[in-house]
Amino acid sequence: MTETIxxxxxxxYDGADFYGWAIQPGRRTVAGVLLEAFARLVGAETRLGMTVAGRTDAGVHATGQVCHVDLPVEHWTELSPTLLRRLAALVPPDARVRAITPVPDTFDARFSATFRRYEYRVSDTQWGPEPLRRHDTLGWPRPLDLDRLNAAAAGLVGEHDFAAFCKRKEHATTIRAINRLDWRRDPDGICVATVRADAFCQAMVRSLVGAMLAVGDGRRGPEWPAKLLTQRERSNVVVVAPARGLTLVEVGYPDVAEYRTQAVATRRLRSSPVA
Incomplete structure (x- = not known):
């Protein structure tokens, strides 16, 4: 067996021109361009077992994404002094590997994570987002009230069944624990939602944002998003906010000694069906 590290x-990455993270035949994806770059360095026959913290959807961006690979030691010995620079030359400019760190084999980018933090940017000016921010900021046609947005957000914090806001997967739970959800207005006038949870279901963050925007512009009451938590199926009245406003900004991990324990606990939790 080949020894790996x-x-x-x-x-x-700027997600605008990617069909999400995961490899899809005939489509440009983040994992696809990364694996192509590694293949040029270590050969296409080398299996890296790439695992990512969060499989972002088409059009979603990241400034704090994390993945892991298992590289044969012989290749690491040869490439370690120059690997970061070589990847910078091989990976297209809308994706960047910013750091490469050897970790214990107990580290799992997905299951060892303790939280993911996203931000969603919205411009509610009459003229829309600034041209240089058009890829990561949604233009909203109605004025947004920050107090109403935060009132709606407050009702969604905590551990709940978010089935109304998720695309359900068979035999998987839609129970998640949100420990932060709030809105701010930056000096440039952009409204920014911050949401942090142990993990998220597919389309969950954009669904939450879509519901809160309906409150922020006055079309729904502040209590409405929280009332949807009583539903056990995807709500057909919640509009999913567009992908371009969403960025994965941070993934948290425990101390090194807790990598394996966290991974085991997460695997057990994620495979537990909803009662």
């Missing part, structure tokens, strides 16, 4: 990769 596990490497943590810290990544950023």
């Amino acid at each position: 596990r490497l943590r990769l810290d990544l950023s």
Whole structure:
């Protein structure tokens, strides 16, 4: 058996021209361009077992994505002094590997994570987002009230069944624990939602944002999003906010000694069906 070393990769990407993270035949994806770059360095026959913290959807960005690969030691010995620079030359400019760190094989980018933090940017000016921010900021046609947005957000914090806001997967739970959800207005006038949770279901963050925007512009009452938590199926009245406003900004991990324990606990939790 080939001896390998596990490497943590810290990544950023502009998701505008990617069909999400995961490899899809005939489509340009973040994992696809990364694996193509590694193939040029270590050969296409080398299996890296790439695992990511969060499989972002098409159009979603990242400034704090994390993945891991298992690289044969012989390749690491040869490439370690120059690997970061070589990847910078091989990976297209809308994706960057910012750091490469050897980690214990108990580290799992997905299951060892304790939280993911996203931000969603919205411009409610009459003229829309600034041209240089058009890829990561949604233009909203109605004025937004920050107090109403935060009132709606407050009702969604905590551990709940978010089935109304998720695309359900068979035999998987839609129970999640949100420990932060709030809105701010930056000096440039942009409204920014910050949401942090142990993990998220598919389309969950954009669904939450879509519901809160309906409150922020006055079409729904502040209590409405929280009332949807009583539903056990995807709500057909919640509009999913567009992908371009969403960025994965941070993934948290425990101390090194807790990598395996956290991974085991997360795997058990994620495979537990909703009663």
